[in-house]
Amino acid sequence: MKTPKQTDNTKLSELSIEELSTEKKKRTVILIFFSVLLGIMVGTCIYATIKKGVSALTFMPIAFVPIFLIIWKSQKDVCNEIKSR
Numbered sequence: 001m002k003t004p005k006q007t008d009n010t011k012l013s014e015l016s017i018e019e020l021s022t023e024k025k026k027r028t029v030i031l032i033f034f035s036v037l038l039g040i041m042v043g044t045c046i047y048a049t050i051k052k053g054v055s056a057l058t059f060m061p062i063a064f065v066p067i068f069l070i071i072w073k074s075q076k077d078v079c080n081e082i083k084s085r
Contacts, residue, residue, distance in 0.1 A: 012081045020082050027075040034071055038064055 015023065041061045049058045 012077060015081075017082070017085060020078060020085075024075070024078045024082065027071070027078055031071050031075050034068055038068055 012020065012023075038061060041064065045058050045061055048055070
């Protein structure tokens with residue numbers, strides 16, 4: 001039996017409006033948190049590049065952009081599902 005906590009396995013279309021709104025809040029918090037972390041990484045990499053030159057750490061934020069895009073898309077999917085109802 002599925003509970004509302006198991007939203008990772010259920011489709012968004014199967015959730016109620018209340019469950020979708022809580023899911024939207026959770027995904028928005030995750031998106032904001034990851035955006036702040038990515039911004040800190042970019043700032044640190046720019047600073048390190050200016051001080052020490054180009055190194056492997058200079059390109060580290062690029063590796064995290066696909067993760068950011070996945071998080072952003074999942075949050076956008078929840079928003080679109082809420083708008084469709």
